[in-house]
Amino acid sequence: MKLSCVVAVAVLVLALCSLGQSQVAGPDKCCFNYYGKAIPSRAIKEYKITHPSCPKKGVILITVKGKELCANPEVKQVMDIMDRVDDLFGTPAPTSSP
Numbered sequence: 001m002k003l004s005c006v007v008a009v010a011v012l013v014l015a016l017c018s019l020g021q022s023q024v025a026g027p028d029k030c031c032f033n034y035y036g037k038a039i040p041s042r043a044i045k046e047y048k049i050t051h052p053s054c055p056k057k058g059v060i061l062i063t064v065k066g067k068e069l070c071a072n073p074e075v076k077q078v079m080d081i082m083d084r085v086d087d088l089f090g091t092p093a094p095t096s097s098p
Contacts, residue, residue, distance in 0.1 A: 031058025031070030039069065041081045046089065049073065 030050050043063045050058040059073045061081065071078045 029060060029068075030054035031056055031060065033070065034058070034072045035061075035069040039071065039077065039081060041084050044081050044085055047082055047085055 028051070029048075031054065039061060043065075044061045045064045046062040048060045048062070050056075050060065057073055059071045059078055059082065061069045061071050061078075063069065071081075073079070073082075
């Protein structure tokens with residue numbers, strides 16, 4: 001009886017460990033819809049490129065007030081905002097590896 005309890009606990013611990021590791025590699029946030037209005041570049045302080053495994057390419061623009069907006073990284077206005085942020089604050093840290 002004791003051996004079966006030890007085996008059951010060991011299996012449970014291994015399952016929980018593997019579950020925790022599998023979530024590390026996935027995306028934190030994805031963009032499913034893009035923000036539809038014009039975005040003033042002075043309102044953006046930071047951006048994050050979404051994970052490659054997201055279904056849609058996206059950039060999360062973070063405003064000075066902390067609001068997050070999903071944007072299309074292939075739109076010229078968004079590229080200009082990203083360049084401005086890079087010039088002012090430095091290039092952002094790379095996204096988590098796939």
